[in-house]
Amino acid sequence: MTYPFDIDGDYISVFYQDGDHPFICGSWGLPPSADLDQELLDSDIDVLFDKGDGEYFYRVSYSDAQMDELGRVEQEGYFEFNFIKFIGLIEN
Numbered sequence: 001m002t003y004p005f006d007i008d009g010d011y012i013s014v015f016y017q018d019g020d021h022p023f024i025c026g027s028w029g030l031p032p033s034a035d036l037d038q039e040l041l042d043s044d045i046d047v048l049f050d051k052g053d054g055e056y057f058y059r060v061s062y063s064d065a066q067m068d069e070l071g072r073v074e075q076e077g078y079f080e081f082n083f084i085k086f087i088g089l090i091e092n
Helices: 036-042
Strands: 011-016 023-028 054-063 073-075 078-088
Touching: 023 036, 036 078
Parallel strands: none
Antiparallel strands: 011 023, 011 054, 054 078
16 A cells, blocks of 8 residues: 555545535544544544545544443543645546
8 A cells, every 4th residue: 555645653535615514535554433524524624624524534543432440431532633644626
């Protein structure tokens, strides 16, 4: 598998166009079972895709759920998306 960047870690490529749902078009280092589509939809779209229409690259990390002393979930586990690069659409 070829990585588009010389970085370590897990990351995704997401296509975004205003008015449409973000679409994951590439994934590197992540298990196929990672349900990132729903995580993206649940995120603040205006913050994640603030550079306009185009392809965004994000490093992805997962924070485990936090449990109390009785084993109850205090905070659900969640994905974090850290911006790497943006490639805008070319208009003709």
